Amino acid sequence: PETVVIGGGITGMYAALDIANAGYKVHLVERTPTIGGHMLQFDKTFPTLDCAACILTPRMVDVGQHPNIDLLSYSEVEEVGGSIGNFTVKVRRKPRYVVEKDPVTGAIVCTGCGLCADACRMQKIPNEFNLGLGKRSAIYFPMPQAVPACYTVDPENCIMLTKGKCGKATLESTREAIKRIKSGEVTREEVKDEIPLCVATCGPNCIDFDMKDEIVDLNVGTIIVATGTDVIDPMLMPEYKYGVYPNVIHGLEMERLLAPNGPTQGKVIINGKEPKDIVFIQCAGSRNKQTGYEYCSRVCCMYSIKHAHLIKERIHDANLSILYQDIRAYGKAFEEFYDRIKGEGINFRRGLASEVYQKPGSDRVVVRGEDTMLGEPYELEADLVVLATGLRPADGVEKVVRLTKLSQSADKFFLEAHPKLRPVDTAVDGIFVAGCCQGPKDIPDSVAQAKAASSSSLIYLGTGKAKLEAITSEINEELCTGCRTCEALCPYGALEFDAEETIMRVNEAICKGCGCCNGACPSGAASMRHFRDRQIYAQIEALTEALAPPS
Structure with a gap:
């Protein structure tokens, strides 16, 4: 098994x-x-x-x-x-277009040395792992500790795969040169103009542009x-100007800025400088009927509190404000963590922001909203706004x-x-x-x-055993005409057409007895075990017997 x-x-x-x-x-x-x-x-x-x-x-x-x-x-x-x-x-x-293991011996082929990525001509492709905050090459490693430790060629950005040519090398010349290198006829240096730079630097010969889907x-x-899960698209909230102002980012992007292996090596840099005034806006996307995500994402309050603490560690004189509607610190040790961070001088203000706009003549933004605890409007100037985006499937x-x-x-x-x-x-x-x-x-x-x-x-x-549902569908073979109406309606895919007998058959291991086939069958061939029509009629007759007028 x-x-x-x-x-x-x-x-x-x-x-x-x-x-x-x-x-x-x-x-x-x-x-x-x-x-x-x-x-x-x-x-x-x-x-x-x-x-x-x-x-x-x-x-x-x-x-x-x-x-x-x-x-x-x-x-x-x-x-x-x-x-x-x-x-x-x-x-x-x-296809990775890089051989990870030898198909015969199972030995590791790509060693993850990185020489191919350094040599690649395409070096300015947005890095998905860093959410576009950094760049990568067309042959890339998502991050240094990736498993498996094998490089991948991006088929949409590699010019050898999209155009069939990289420098002077073509796919045909590359195939022929690799054969000659493996046979010992020539060295890489002798055929360097016939192969792309990534292949020229790859000692184990693990780059294969002919790999196909398997x-x-x-x-x-x-x-x-x-x-x-993925994060809710911040673009669904145009009032926060995500994608318009470069100093409005979401929570996962802040994680990458804080991470030592991120695009800024753990330094919080926005517009080329260290921000001093930072505002966090909670429930960005979630608990919101307009975005279609009405549920609480459960993690946003705590990760924003964590971000505030980590930024305060790096920028001691930073002014941080968290704009919330409810702080939901429900987990083990969450409330204690929340209390600890409140004592670090971080301002918690109840009342979500209504809009973010840019201050005229400046790259700073202004966050406008209403403090629902004090019952008064507020405007906060900020170098950086972080949206606590929720989670979606x-x-x-x-x-x-x-x-x-x-x-x-x-x-x-x-x-x-x-x-x-x-x-x-x-x-x-x-x-x-x-x-x-x-x-x-x-x-x-x-x-x-x-x-x-x-x-x-x-x-x-x-x-090696499983209990099956007792009440399942049953097909009367004498009545079934093989119209296959029930097959399209079954939500579990439990009905299969027998082409030889031209009738429907039920896979009892899948059937849940929902009754869709029973209600839709035009010939009455589909019925439910222990719930047949004659049983229902008998129950109705017994219930109405007392209502019948005396003879």
Whole structure:
């Protein structure tokens, strides 16, 4: 028995490690070139102020080196079929154009030396890991501690892949030159004009511009969905002028400015100088009907308080204000952390900002709003405004919903089987959800759900048994005309057309007895076990018997 974990963030990593440590094979699918998720972008974590990279990267190495974990980075799930104990999953591995391991021996080929990136002609591409605050080359490493430690060629920005030529070298000349180098006919120096600069500097010969998509077919018993979260688009709040003024940023961008491996090596630099007056605006996007995100994201209050503390450590004379509507310090040691930061001279003002505008003749901005505690308006001048953007489901979640046939709640996060008693189970047996894909939460809660999902998965993997729903759909073969009306309506994909018999058949391992097919079947062939029409008629007859007039 094996498991697929979709998502390589902190949640997916811990779920994979627990199952792998129990002795079962795990396929960990991550769509980006490295595992680690958003936590890898953080400077420190609240309320303990642990270095995020220091506590996360050892676990990343554990995942990368575990013999029971098949790490499929830079990959996406394309198809999901079957049912509990027998899921079929098709994964598309996108080409890195850099050979990570020898296909025969399994030995590491790319050493991550970085010479190719230094030599690359394209050096001014916005760095996604730094949220566009820095630049990278067309062949890149997301960050120094990335796992797997293999470079990736950006197919949209590499001129060899987009134009078929880099300098004097073409794809054809590069192929021929590499063959001659490997055979020992020539040295790199002798054919340097026939190959791009990245290939010329690569000692292990691991750059391959002919790599193609690879399809991996997996057969697994259970699936854990841990696709994580992304930040709400600040552009949905035009009154805050994000994207208009360069000194209005969001919380994750502040994390990158504070991080030692960020674009400014941990220095807070805006418009080429150190800001002195900094304003944080809470609930940017969340708890807002106009943006469509009415829920509380749970982490924004605490990460802004953390940011304020970290900035105060770096800029001792900075004036910091946090504009809030409610401070929600609900977690373990959160209230104590909040009280500690209040004592550092940071100004907390109740009342969100109504607008941000630029001061005439200056690069400073003015934050205008109303103090709801004092009942008076305010205007604050600032060198930097930080929007505490909330969390939303990750990009691409609709595709995963469609493939797994899971449901979404009103907030578009994955819907659990029961919010209290079955928080990681879903309506589809054998598929579990964990972490922020189920709803906004902080790191400890995400890890807790990862362990819950892995434990639930191990029950099936260990016993090899699963309880099936007793009340399922049933097809009367004599009445079924094979019109396939029910097939399109089934939300679980439990109905399959038998082409030989030209009738519908029910996969009882998937069917949940919702009754859609029963209500839609024009011939009356679909019925519910233990809930047939004649049973309902009998109940109606018994209930109305006493109402019948005496004969």
